[in-house]
Amino acid sequence: MINRKETIMSKIEVMQGGRLSVPEHVTVPFVAGDGVGPEIMPAMQQVIDAAVAKAYGGRRKIEWMEVLAGGKAQERMGTSLPDETLAAFAEYHVGIKGPLMTPVGTGMRSLNVALRQQLDLFTCLRPVRWFNGVQSPVKHPEDVDMVVFRENTEDIYAGIEWEAGTDEARKFYTFLHDAMGVRKVRFPETSSFGVKPVSREGTERLVLAACRYALASGRKKVTLVHKGNIMKFTEGGFRRWGYEAARRAFPDELASGQLVVDDCIADAFLQNALLRPADYSVIATLNLNGDYISDMLAAMVGGIGISPGANINYDTGNAIFEATHGTAPDIAGKNVANPCSLILSACMMLEYMGWTEASQLVMAALERSFGEGCATADLSRFMPGGTALGTSAFADKLAMLVAGA
Numbered sequence: 574m575i576n577r578k579e580t581i582m583s584k585i586e587v588m589q590g591g592r593l594s595v596p597e598h599v600t601v602p603f604v605a606g607d608g609v610g611p612e613i614m615p616a617m618q619q620v621i622d623a624a625v626a627k628a629y630g631g632r633r634k635i636e637w638m639e640v641l642a643g644g645k646a647q648e649r650m651g652t653s654l655p656d657e658t659l660a661a662f663a664e665y666h667v668g669i670k671g672p673l674m675t676p677v678g679t680g681m682r683s684l685n686v687a688l689r690q691q692l693d694l695f696t697c698l699r700p701v702r703w704f705n706g707v708q709s710p711v712k713h714p715e716d717v718d719m720v721v722f723r724e725n726t727e728d729i730y731a732g733i734e735w736e737a738g739t740d741e742a743r744k745f746y747t748f749l750h751d752a753m754g755v756r757k758v759r760f761p762e763t764s765s766f767g768v769k770p771v772s773r774e775g776t777e778r779l780v781l782a783a784c785r786y787a788l789a790s791g792r793k794k795v796t797l798v799h800k801g802n803i804m805k806f807t808e809g810g811f812r813r814w815g816y817e818a819a820r821r822a823f824p825d826e827l828a829s830g831q832l833v834v835d836d837c838i839a840d841a842f843l844q845n846a847l848l849r850p851a852d853y854s855v856i857a858t859l860n861l862n863g864d865y866i867s868d869m870l871a872a873m874v875g876g877i878g879i880s881p882g883a884n885i886n887y888d889t890g891n892a893i894f895e896a897t898h899g900t901a902p903d904i905a906g907k908n909v910a911n912p913c914s915l916i917l918s919a920c921m922m923l924e925y926m927g928w929t930e931a932s933q934l935v936m937a938a939l940e941r942s943f944g945e946g947c948a949t950a951d952l953s954r955f956m957p958g959g960t961a962l963g964t965s966a967f968a969d970k971l972a973m974l975v976a977g978a
């Protein structure tokens with residue numbers, strides 16, 4: 574960890590209700606990440622620093638503090654997720670990370686999942702919007718403007734499952750059969766089993782966070798997306814508890830129409846979102862639905878590789894903003910990686926800290942650059958007359974546009 578002593582005075586404080594008090598010079602811990610991480614991280618920092626300097630005339634500044642995770646941590650500290658890194662994210666509340674590699678088949682847990690679980694970051698927040706100039710598979714990508722609140726800690730993702738043929742699977746089936754009287758398992762001997770916990774508390778904190786976000790951002794409508802028609806107590810519970818929590822917390826806002834809460838069955842939502850995307854604004858959904866939905870919506874705006882994300886606990890204020898793509902080992906070290914996912918995640922971070930003006934400068938620079946056909950090769954090759962810039966040249970271009978705004 575770098576410069577910890579000097580930066581200790583510039584910590585974000587979390588007030589009652591999760592409200593942040595952000596100092597003018599704020600320390601933000603970051604994990605550069607593996608693969609293309611060390612290329613996109615400095616690109617992001619260059620653009621964000623330029624925007625903060627421009628927006629606040631030097632009054633505000635981010636002091637970036639590197640903390641280690643992934644390959645660099647393994648190499649230097651003998652563990653891929655040091656306790657110090659978790660402690661720094663908890664202590665400084667708001668941080669950002671590049672992609673981290675998850676080795677396949679070694680039994681090592683995903684570092685991303687470990688970070689989310691250990692800091693109880695219960696919302697996976699994924700805003701989805703289109704940028705002019707970016708190729709999209711749908712006719713009206715400009716109608717797609719949604720923010721997905723995906724529950725991050727429960728559902729079938731809790732990791733409670735047993736493989737077919739193991740003693741555990743047999744024991745679990747015996748319990749279902751003998752103690753619970755379950756007769757519906759079609760092929761018990763060859764079935765694997767998974768458990769899907771969905772709680773009232775887990776649902777309420779997510780749905781209330783989505784409602785607060787909708788009210789604060791003037792978005793008005795929150796849609797609960799679920800499969801309660803089939804899974805009556807888990808997904809159906811999410812729907813019922815979600816409505817009840819919203820009615821209890823926001824009776825006046827609901828009565829006046831300032832806030833509208835409705836619901837949609839997940840399969841219908843996937844159709845409707847394609848056919849009538851303008852009908853939806855804030856989506857609150859369970860973990861597995863949220864996984865599919867966020868990627869489908871991102872694909873609709875051509876942004877699967879540039880869509881931003883964050884994992885947030887709105888009660889403790891803790892939040893980690895992140896590039897949503899992986900480490901892209903095939904292009905690492907070639908200065909061609911697109912830094913947009915991380916840059917847009919950093920914009921979300923600025924907005925979360927209340928530094929909206931700086932975020933808007935970056936958004937405007939991105940729009941202008943895409944409008945001119947200037948982007949990294951993954952995007953520019955689909956832009957008529959597009960110019961491919963390397964990662965660092967693209968960052969220079971954005972920083973210049975921001976500074977000249």
Ligand code: NAD
Binds near residue numbers: 878
């Ligand atoms: P990936 O996202 O790394 O790559 C998929 C494709 O997209 C590749 O062709 C890659 O070149 C391209 N791509 C990704 N990011 C890009 C960028 N910024 N600019 C241009 N092109 C980009 O997915 P993968 O290959 O399945 O995974 C590689 C590693 O990343 C795995 O170890 C996986 O576990 C990890 N991963 C991490 C995260 C995370 O940290 N949030 C997310 C997904 C995957």
